[in-house]
Amino acid sequence: MKKVLVAMSGGVDSTVTAYLLQKEGYEIEGVYMKLHDNPQYHERNIQNVAKVADYLGIPYHILDLGDRFNEAVYMPFVQTYQEGLTPNPCVLCNRNIKLGALLDFSKKNGFDYLATGHYAQIKDGFITEAVDKSKDQSYFLSNVHKSALNSVMFPLGDKIKEKDVKSIAANIPILSDIAKQKESSEICFVENTYLEILEQHTDINLPGDIVDKEGNIIGTHRGYMHYTIGQRKGFTLKVAHDPHYVLDINAAKNQIIVGLKEELDIEVFEVNALNMFIEEKNFEGYVKIRYRSPKTPCSVSIKGDTAIVTLHQKVQGLAPGQVAVFYDENRVLGSGWIV
Numbered sequence: 001m002k003k004v005l006v007a008m009s010g011g012v013d014s015t016v017t018a019y020l021l022q023k024e025g026y027e028i029e030g031v032y033m034k035l036h037d038n039p040q041y042h043e044r045n046i047q048n049v050a051k052v053a054d055y056l057g058i059p060y061h062i063l064d065l066g067d068r069f070n071e072a073v074y075m076p077f078v079q080t081y082q083e084g085l086t087p088n089p090c091v092l093c094n095r096n097i098k099l100g101a102l103l104d105f106s107k108k109n110g111f112d113y114l115a116t117g118h119y120a121q122i123k124d125g126f127i128t129e130a131v132d133k134s135k136d137q138s139y140f141l142s143n144v145h146k147s148a149l150n151s152v153m154f155p156l157g158d159k160i161k162e163k164d165v166k167s168i169a170a171n172i173p174i175l176s177d178i179a180k181q182k183e184s185s186e187i188c189f190v191e192n193t194y195l196e197i198l199e200q201h202t203d204i205n206l207p208g209d210i211v212d213k214e215g216n217i218i219g220t221h222r223g224y225m226h227y228t229i230g231q232r233k234g235f236t237l238k239v240a241h242d243p244h245y246v247l248d249i250n251a252a253k254n255q256i257i258v259g260l261k262e263e264l265d266i267e268v269f270e271v272n273a274l275n276m277f278i279e280e281k282n283f284e285g286y287v288k289i290r291y292r293s294p295k296t297p298c299s300v301s302i303k304g305d306t307a308i309v310t311l312h313q314k315v316q317g318l319a320p321g322q323v324a325v326f327y328d329e330n331r332v333l334g335s336g337w338i339v
Contacts, residue, residue, distance in 0.1 A: 010048025
């Protein structure tokens with residue numbers, strides 16, 4: 001009998017994941033990860049995990065990965081904003097924590113597989129989009145080590161959340177209370193706004209100049225960390241007949257560069273620190289520049305650890321610090337960090 005370690009948050013998705021695997025005949029154990037310092041958050045979740053484990057009759061572990069999370073996810077989040085970039089902590093967490101440190105723990109403890117409640121699939125050694133496109137998390141998994149895919153299971157990848165998962169959950173009595181609780185936010189350590197996190201580490205309210213692309217001072221802002229590429233509001237211009245948008249951020253000079261909407265158009269951009277699942281150096285495919293952005297047809301040319309991405313149609317909102325993910329029709333071909 002294959003042994004599977006199931007990452008459990010105490011929520012609906014991870015509970016259904018454990019339930020399904022047990023029904024399929026796997027020997028399962030649960031594990032809860034303590035990643036950040038929020039005792040009340042963990043206390044509530046661990047109580048739920050304990051209820052689920054008791055219901056399923058399985059043991060569970062509590063794994064404190066706080067130091068590793070702080071080093072690999074939390075502090076890079078803060079530092080990326082300080083550099084005037086837009087971070088993507090969930091991508092770093094999947095690579096370094098969930099399918100990194102947690103996978104190492106599962107292997108050291110004799111498990112054949114690690115299972116999570118991610119909405120994605122693994123087919124023929126590739127991360128593939130989930131059947132439920134509204135929940136698909138393949139974008140956030142695009143940076144994981146290719147070798148990890150041999151030891152990971154995503155039982156929810158072929159399920160529709162509103163139809164399949166909620167129907168299964170309705171047959172698990174202990175989930176009636178858990179299902180009423182608010183689902184975890186996209187970034188687990190951000191309760192309200194990312195600015196509350198940054199304020200603990202740096203002064204975010206440093207007024208500065210707004211300039212146009214030629215460097216002319218045309219207004220003022222309240223601190224560059226309040227802004228991201230494509231943002232339209234929250235700054236004051238001396239004179240502007242047309243709406244202006246954030247085109248770029250110069251953290252060193254505490255400047256926001258703004259312009260007209262069409263100036264956000266991008267056709268060619270560069271990514272580095274590639275994580276590829278294919279060997280080809282030149283290929284045609286699709287790229288997503290943000291989690292919620294559509295896939296855009298593109299050509300990719302790789303040299304070393306860098307790729308030049310040429311889009312077949314213009315996009316807007318390209319933010320350095322985010323991840324660009326390459327797809328064919330529905331498989332993740334690789335990813336890189338936008339520079």
